[in-house]
Amino acid sequence: MLLRIVHRTRYRYHAAIDLAQHMVHLRPVDTPTQQVLQHELRIDPEPAARSDTTDVFSNQRTFFSLQAHHSMLTVEADSLVSTHAPEPLPLGQPWRGMSWERVREHFRYRALAPFDPASEFLFPSPYAPRDDRFADFARPVFKPGLPALEAARALMEHIHTELTYEADSTEVNTPALEALEQRKGVCQDFAHIMICCLRSMGLPARYVSGYLLTRPPPGRPRLIGADASHAWVSVYVPLTAGGDENTATAGAWFDFDPTNNRCGWGSPGEDYVTLATGRDFGDISPMRGVIQSGARHTLSVAVTVAPPDELAELASVTPA
Template sequence: MLLRILHKTCYEYQIGINLAQHMVHLTPVDTGSQQVQAHTLTIAPEPAARSQTVDVYGNVRTFFSLQAPHETLTVEADSLVQTRPPRPLPDSPAWQATTWEAVREHFRYRAQAPYDAASEFGFSSPYVPRDDAFAAFARPAFAPGLPMLEAARRLMERIHTELKYETASTEVNTPALEALKQGKGVCQDFAHIMLGCLRSLGLPARYVSGYLLTQPPPGKPRLIGADASHAWVAVYCPRPEGDESMAADGADSKGIWVDYDPTNNNCGWGSPGEDYVTLATGRDFADVSPMRGVIQGGAQHTLEVAVTVAPPDEIAALQEA
């Protein structure tokens, strides 16, 4: 599936800003399930300095600084991404027999244990603490002896079923424990809650930011800017010892990451579905926020964000209308 993503961020400051430095994660990455065909990032006013780097998690990030007074800031990302359906999950007996307890033991500290980079995603992070409340919520999904990937799927279904998706019910900095306690939130909250549940059981998982192709209500046209960013979770399952069944099919020497979207109850190896686009991955939202920075000047501002995800011909027709 070929998708075009328009992501526009506009700040209007009540008092002019003298200096500003910003970091953005608005460039999709190439993965086994998607390839970036084209990407442009337009910034106005023109930055005095701008650079692009790849962070420790493999995300493309852009830094820019504004060194002259300005009253508005507009950042527009325009991406064209070719996506593929998720790959079939491993079906060998060794993979199916990998229980969640075995994965937990794999990451339990022991002297001279082989290093696994996924272990970093088992610790607390700025937005996601390890807490008994998360573990208690997760336990009904983690029956003894259940395969790791099946247990993660059941947790995803539990969050999707028992928590209510409600726009504006939380803020970007609402603690995940508070969202769990109130029983509602948005996709960022659902992702943080699932991360907290997994990590509190000793299982590594990472936060994924991106986009999802949505359909307008029946009888309504698609509107430019009516979509939003999305977030979900990727769960790690180490390769069973001695098993090479997936060596030629995208699994690295250590294991695989399988994506779970508790907001929409979708999952798959590589992405939750062909209609998803991965933007960046990290420990939680703090690592991959679309835009953050520091400013010198007025603090009062208004913010508008407009996202459009659609096949490129649909967007072209809307822009011409």
């Protein structure tokens, strides 16, 4: 599937800004299920300095600074990505994989044990804290001896069933525990709750930001800018060979989307585009920064995900 993603962020400041520095995670990454064919990041006004780097989680990021007065900032990422259908989760015989208890033991600290890089995704992080209430919520679906992937899928379904997706029910900084207690939220909340639950049960889990192709109702045109960023979860499971769950030969990340109850090996589906991965939202927020002078502003974000022929006439970034 060929998808074009246009993600436009615009700040209108109530007073002129003298100096600004920003970091953005807006370039999709190459994965086994997607390849970035084209990417352009347009910034208005033109930055005084700009650099592209790779962060510690192998995401592509851009830093830029503005050193002249400006009352508006527009950042537009325009990407063309080829996606492929992911492999289904290997849940059936003869491969069933490690039980979730065995995965937990695999990552338990032991002197002189070989280091597994996935272990860094076991610990609490700012948006995904440790709390017994997450374990209490997850424990009913973590049946004894259940393969880790089946337990993760059961948790995904549990969140999808027990929580209600409700736009504007939370803010970007709403704690995951608050969203769990009110039993509603948006995709970011669902992802953070699932991460907290998985880590509380001893399974490494990371936050995935990206996009999901949405389709307009029959007979209705696609609305430019009406889509949004999306978030889901990756779970790391050591793989085994020969049916011996006690011997880990490698490991892999498997994707679970509790908002839409979809999962796959590499992504939840070919209609998904992965942007970045981290411990939680704070590691890979699409755009963050610091400014000097006027702090009050109006923010608008418009995202469009569609086959490229539907966006052929989309205008490039221009001041409004």
